Amino acid sequence: METVVRLSLDAVEPELARLWKDEADRGGAPRVELFTVVALASELALLGRAQRVLGAVACTYPSRTIVATCVPAADAAITAEASLHRLASGGAACGDAIVLQATGPARDWLPENIDRLALPDLPVCVWWVGDLPDFDSLFDRLVVNADVIVVNSGEMDLRDLEKLSTIVMRCHGGAALSDLMWIRLRPIQDLVARFFDDETSLRCLRSIERITIEFAPRENEQDVASTQAGLLLGWMANALSLGGETVSWKRGTGWGEATLGRVVARFEARARDDVPPGTILRIALECDGARFEVVRQEDPAVFLWSREAPGAPVPPQTLRIGIPEETTLLIRSLERPKRDPLLEKSLHTATRIVRPIAPRLSTRAGG
Amino acid sequence: MTDNPFRAGLVTERAPSPCVFVIFGASGDLTRRKLIPALYNLAVSRLLPAGMSIVGFALTDISEEQFRSSMRDAVAEFSRRKPIDDVVWADFASRLHYLSGKFEDPANFVRLREKLEQLDRTNGTRGNRIYYLAIPPSVFRPVNDNLAAAGMVAEELGNYARVIIEKPFGHDLASAEALNADLHRVLSERQIFRIDHYLGKETVQNLVALRFGTTIFEPLWNRNHIDHVQITVAEDIGVEGRGKFYEEAGASRDIVQNHLLQLLMVTAMEPPVAFTADEVRDEKVKVLRALRPIAGDDVKTLTVRGQYGPGNFAGKAVLGYRQEPNVSPTSSVETFVAMRLEIDNWRFAGVPIYIRAGKRLAKRTTELSVHFKRVPHALLNRDQLVARSGAVGDAGSDVEPDVLAIRIQPDEGIGLRFAAKVPGPTMTLRPVTMDFRYGSTFGGSGPEAYERLLLDAMLGDPTLFARADEVTAAWRFMSPILEAWEKGPPPSFPNYPAGTWGPKAAFDLIEREGRVWRRL
Numbered sequence: 001m002e003t004v005v006r007l008s009l010d011a012v013e014p015e016l017a018r019l020w021k022d023e024a025d026r027g028g029a030p031r032v033e034l035f036t037v038v039a040l041a042s043e044l045a046l047l048g049r050a051q052r053v054l055g056a057v058a059c060t061y062p063s064r065t066i067v068a069t070c071v072p073a074a075d076a077a078i079t080a081e082a083s084l085h086r087l088a089s090g091g092a093a094c095g096d097a098i099v100l101q102a103t104g105p106a107r108d109w110l111p112e113n114i115d116r117l118a119l120p121d122l123p124v125c126v127w128w129v130g131d132l133p134d135f136d137s138l139f140d141r142l143v144v145n146a147d148v149i150v151v152n153s154g155e156m157d158l159r160d161l162e163k164l165s166t167i168v169m170r171c172h173g174g175a176a177l178s179d180l181m182w183i184r185l186r187p188i189q190d191l192v193a194r195f196f197d198d199e200t201s202l203r204c205l206r207s208i209e210r211i212t213i214e215f216a217p218r219e220n221e222q223d224v225a226s227t228q229a230g231l232l233l234g235w236m237a238n239a240l241s242l243g244g245e246t247v248s249w250k251r252g253t254g255w256g257e258a259t260l261g262r263v264v265a266r267f268e269a270r271a272r273d274d275v276p277p278g279t280i281l282r283i284a285l286e287c288d289g290a291r292f293e294v295v296r297q298e299d300p301a302v303f304l305w306s307r308e309a310p311g312a313p314v315p316p317q318t319l320r321i322g323i324p325e326e327t328t329l330l331i332r333s334l335e336r337p338k339r340d341p342l343l344e345k346s347l348h349t350a351t352r353i354v355r356p357i358a359p360r361l362s363t364r365a366g367g
Numbered sequence: 368m369t370d371n372p373f374r375a376g377l378v379t380e381r382a383p384s385p386c387v388f389v390i391f392g393a394s395g396d397l398t399r400r401k402l403i404p405a406l407y408n409l410a411v412s413r414l415l416p417a418g419m420s421i422v423g424f425a426l427t428d429i430s431e432e433q434f435r436s437s438m439r440d441a442v443a444e445f446s447r448r449k450p451i452d453d454v455v456w457a458d459f460a461s462r463l464h465y466l467s468g469k470f471e472d473p474a475n476f477v478r479l480r481e482k483l484e485q486l487d488r489t490n491g492t493r494g495n496r497i498y499y500l501a502i503p504p505s506v507f508r509p510v511n512d513n514l515a516a517a518g519m520v521a522e523e524l525g526n527y528a529r530v531i532i533e534k535p536f537g538h539d540l541a542s543a544e545a546l547n548a549d550l551h552r553v554l555s556e557r558q559i560f561r562i563d564h565y566l567g568k569e570t571v572q573n574l575v576a577l578r579f580g581t582t583i584f585e586p587l588w589n590r591n592h593i594d595h596v597q598i599t600v601a602e603d604i605g606v607e608g609r610g611k612f613y614e615e616a617g618a619s620r621d622i623v624q625n626h627l628l629q630l631l632m633v634t635a636m637e638p639p640v641a642f643t644a645d646e647v648r649d650e651k652v653k654v655l656r657a658l659r660p661i662a663g664d665d666v667k668t669l670t671v672r673g674q675y676g677p678g679n680f681a682g683k684a685v686l687g688y689r690q691e692p693n694v695s696p697t698s699s700v701e702t703f704v705a706m707r708l709e710i711d712n713w714r715f716a717g718v719p720i721y722i723r724a725g726k727r728l729a730k731r732t733t734e735l736s737v738h739f740k741r742v743p744h745a746l747l748n749r750d751q752l753v754a755r756s757g758a759v760g761d762a763g764s765d766v767e768p769d770v771l772a773i774r775i776q777p778d779e780g781i782g783l784r785f786a787a788k789v790p791g792p793t794m795t796l797r798p799v800t801m802d803f804r805y806g807s808t809f810g811g812s813g814p815e816a817y818e819r820l821l822l823d824a825m826l827g828d829p830t831l832f833a834r835a836d837e838v839t840a841a842w843r844f845m846s847p848i849l850e851a852w853e854k855g856p857p858p859s860f861p862n863y864p865a866g867t868w869g870p871k872a873a874f875d876l877i878e879r880e881g882r883v884w885r886r887l
Contacts, residue, residue: 034808061808186378187413193373194417197382198491202371239372302454305417314385314418314491318458320411342376 007080009100009113015082016096023084029092035063035334036118039127040142044069046129049326051099056327058085058095061334064119066098068110073103078113111141123147123337125178127330131155132163143167146175148337150330154181154278158223158230159358165351168344178333180326181228181278182343187321188280188294189235191305195285195292200312207287208240210264217254217269218277224249224256224357225267226278233258233265234350235342243349249357258353265353275300275323383825385418386495386527387483391470391510392502393423393434397533399441401564402499405817407442410459411452412814414822418490423465424479434465447815470502471509476517483519494526497824501533508549515553522558531560531824534625535616536833539849540842547835560824561833565626566633567816567823569805570779572831574633574735575642577773577781584771585638587739589714594740594768596634597877597885600627600724603680603731605865606702610693617700618672622724624845628655629833630735630775631720635710644830648837655840657712662847666855670848673703673870675727676861685727685865699857702726705873706848707880721877723884727865732887733775741768747786747794767798770885780804 007015020031037057039050047069054065065085078100085095098117102110118124126142127150133139143149149171153164168177196202215229225233237243237260245261254269270281275296285292290309297304301323306316324332374380388406390398409415423434439460443451466482468475486492498514500507511530514520520528530550537543550559565571578585587593600622606613613621632651639646661669676687689696703725710720747766770784781803786796805813823831852858862870868884877884 030802032802032808189373189377190379190413193371193377193379194382196371196373197416198384198493205372236373239375241372299454307417312491313489315461315489317417318454319413320452320454321413340376345376 007082009078009080009117012080012082012098012117016084016098019082019084020093023093029094031093032062033064033095033119033122034061035122035337036066036124037061037063037127037330037334038066038068038114038118038124038142038146039129040139041067041069041129042133043130044071047099050127050129051097053327053330055085055097057330057334058097059087060331062094064096064098064117066100066114066117068100068102068114070102070107070110071104076104076106076109078102078106078109107138110138111144114142115145118145125150125334125337127151132160134163143171143175148176148178148333150178150180150333152180152326152329153227153231154184154276156227157358158225158227158354161227161230161234161347161354162351162358165347168347176337176339177343177347178337178340179231179343179347180329180333182231182340182346183329183332184324185228185232185235185280188232188283188303191294191303191319191321192236192283192285192292194305195307198312201290201292201307201309204287204290204292204309205240208263208285209288210266210284210286211236212266212268212282212284212286213280214268214270214282216272216275216277216279216281221269221277224251225354228278228280229267230350230354231346232280232283233267233353234346234348237263237265237349237353238345243345243352247353247356251357256357260353272300279323379414381826382414383416383419383822384495384527385416385490385492386497386825387486387490387492388419388421388497388499388821388825389479389483390421390423390499390501391506392425392500393465394425394427394429394437395501397501398423399438400445401817402501402821403438403441404446405815405821407446407456407459408448408815408818409822411448411455412818415459416825418492420462420464420486420490420492422479422482422486423463424475425465425467426469428467429465431463431465435460435463438463470506470513473513473516476513476519480517480519494524494528496520496526496528497531498529499531504535504537504546507532507546511550511553520554520558527558527827529558529560529824529827530554531562531821531832533562535620536561536625536838537842538615538620540839540846543838543842547839551835556835557829559835560829561835561838562820562824563625563629563833564816564820565629565775566831566833567818567820568775568779569813569819570773570775571630571633573779573781573805574630574773578633579638579642588737590716590718592739593715593718594738595718595882596720597736597738598627598630598634598720598722598734599884599887600630600733601728601730601868601887602726603728603866605675605685605688605727606691606694608692610691613702614694614698614700618702618704618724618726619845619849623704623706623722624841625833627722627724628841628844630733631708631722632837634735634737635715635720637714642830644828644832645834647830648834652834652837652840653712654710655837655844657710657715658844659709659711660844660847661706661708662851666848666851669707669876670852671703671705671870671872671876672701672852672858673705673725673862673873674698674700674858674860675702675725675863675865678727678865678867680727680866687861687865688727689861699860701852701858701860703728703863703869703873705869705876707876719880719882721882721884723869723873725869729866729868730887731777734772734885734887735775736770736772736885738882738885739769739771742766747796766796772885778804778806780806780808 041047041050050067081099083097084093085097125148126146213229215226242260248259250257257266282295537546632654635654636650639650705723708720772782783801787799789795
């Protein structure tokens with residue numbers, strides 16, 4: 001980004017037009033924008049992170065980005081900074097970079113002003129940076145006009161799965177929920193799916209008795225599973241048609257077991273400091289005479305996939321699954337900016353499974 | 368394929384079953400440059416099924432370890448993913464095997480079968496086979512016969528056996544029919560995958576998306592709105608050491624009969640009732656059947672051929688075709704072709720389609736452009752644009768026509784040119800372009816054509832492969848032209864300097880009808 005000046009909100013569009021004209025005059029890139037990406041940095045400390053990520057996102061998807069942040073103050077005002085994203089320092093322009101700062105009660109004015117700054121006829125993606133508060137009217141109002149709501153369940157507690165599930169229901173099929181952590185899970189889901197790509201091992205599915213999911217806990221982890229592990233089990237339970245089963249739980253230090261009909265699903269915490277907290281370390285599915293396992297290796301980006309099923313010999317396979325950064329995850333979430341029924345279904349099922357052991361959401365005062 | 372419930376809703380909803388991928392001609396250039404790098408890239412993308420094995424088969428007597436080492440060098444040089452991922456390579460290399468022997472010797476196929484059966488036992492490949500014939504067409508027959516004699520193409524036990532063949536699919540209509548008949552002696556059509564890598568290109572597939580996934584253009588995609596179509600497949604390189612091959616093929620057989628006609632088919636086909644292999648290919652082949660034949664005297668007026676002479680490219684002197692290695696100094700092989708085609712069907716009757724393809728042209732570019740008709744009445748801008756464009760149109764229509772240009776390579780994308788008012792007090796129009804570029808819109812590079820096509824072959828999806836009747840229909844159109852050229856007087860070659868846009872006759876072909884080649 002280039003030098004920025006603080007502007008009143010009505011000066012943002014003229015300033016951007018001026019910057020693009022300068023760009024055109026020097027033979028720069030044409031103005032192409034595909035999204036409006038709004039990041040709500042709920043704390044000032046998250047502002048830099050949001051700007052860095054959105055700057056990188058604009059390099060892949062030329063976009064108008066709006067980072068909004070709030071500062072406590074007595075006076076209510078919103079001021080803005082406007083500049084252009086660039087592919088590299090001094091490189092071609094690739095989008096509009098707007099930063100809004102709301103002071104004091106002007107926090108409540110953000111939704112309509114962000115709406116006014118959104119590009120016409122292009123999808124609006126709202127990313128809540130950091131942990132989602134239990135109740136926040138700003139979030140609720142912002143997502144009304146959003147096409148995609150991006151969250152990161154990896155920064156949340158297990159009980160927050162219910163919150164996300166509620167958001168999905170509240171959207172009534174309108175906005176799409178995208179979870180950066182769910183995107184991280186995709187390649188692991190693919191490894192699980194490939195266990196059952198042939199008829200012989202597919203027959204084992206009906207007799208799966210035990211699922212083990214090992215994950216790296218956060219420091220002082222209180223939950224029995226990470227949100228990632230919970231979501232993964234939600235997805236697996238759906239695939240195994242266990243979604244409607246009643247759940248009973250047993251738990252101890254560093255482990256918890258849910259009985260879902262014929263299947264016992266066990267979460268195990270194993271400390272590992274070279275992966276982000278919550279990361280999946282091992283998945284095993286077992287039934288009589290067969291075992292299917294994916295294990296993260298010493299190199300945290302490498303997995304060993306193995307299957308021992310009668311009549312279906314196959315050598316173990318070593319695969320690399322990088323640990324993508326937040327920028328990459330957000331870019332991937334914009335690849336398909338529409339509802340993901342698999343995520344929604346998995347969230348609902350995961351919520352139902354973990355509800356007995358995850359503290360319930362507090363209720364709104366008087367609500 | 369299975370009804371794997373874990374696949375439902377995933378990005379990779381379909382996954383290929385484990386198979387053994389056998390490459391005949393494993394010591395050749397295609398294997399090094401395209402096949403192994405593509406398979407390695409699929410492994411990096413985690414798209415190869417567990418248990419899959421790759422067996423190279425060639426005449427060269429080398430050990431399995433030498434083969435692996437040579438393939439590692441090939442991947443290092445030609446893979447789009449660099450540097451090599453040692454973890455992925457180690458796993459991939461453990462799946463690489465090699466056998467040497469003559470293709471004509473049935474005993475070698477017994478050895479091969481034993482090797483494949485051994486892999487079935489250890490890797491769970493269950494008799495699933497893909498045979499890639501990266502070999503000259505002259506040895507297709509012994510390979511197919513030996514595969515059949517060794518019982519290696521049977522699909523009786525729920526397994527599959529598929530054969531992928533590379534162009535040229537024959538040299539003319541008779542040889543193409545003979546090749547098809549030969550293949551059909553031992554294989555059913557659904558087992559045969561004729562690869563034309565142009566169909567695996569993202570932009571060519573995007574042409575299908577543009578035509579049938581949007582509603583903007585399809586209502587305009589007909590003779591009522593389209594003035595003409597241009598397709599250019601231009602290469603800036605010469606024959607690059609392939610003189611021997613090119614002396615037999617020429618631009619007509621190397622590019623026009625396959626890649627260029629494939630582009631034409633996708634451009635002109637009717638909407639298929641479903642995006643399935645046979646529905647799509649049924650519609651494509653109808654385009655070829657509707658191509659107005661060019662024969663006899665029409666060959667002189669509707670086709671142009673050329674050959675490059677010495678010239679310069681990028682500031683350096685370059686050789687003429689006849690000076691290239693393994694090329695006859697009196698060669699009359701064409702390195703450039705231009706044609707004016709017409710499709711005799713309801714949608715395109717009367718719409719000329721100008722095609723050109725050649726080597727050592729001014730630029731490397733493949734583009735398809737749809738030129739719409741001029742506005743019917745000169746309401747605006749009467750003088751300015753005639754002067755600027757130099758186009759000779761109807762007296763009543765002087766606004767430059769709209770053009771939809773689909774760039775296949777490089778800089779893949781789509782541009783739409785239309786008229787816009789120049790700001791100011793007068794109603795002056797100027798053409799402007801709306802541009803969509805794959806690179807800047809989607810970022811990164813997509814899979815290479817071979818990756819997509821090899822994966823499709825493993826999945827058993829032949830939609831992007833040529834069917835027998837497509838190949839013969841293409842030759843049925845091309846053969847009379849080739850025969851007329853052969854029977855006619857020798858051409859006056861060379862007739863264009865390297866580094867230019869081809870012979871003057873190619874410009875005359877389009878300009879005599881009041882049109883010009885699009886500047887690329």
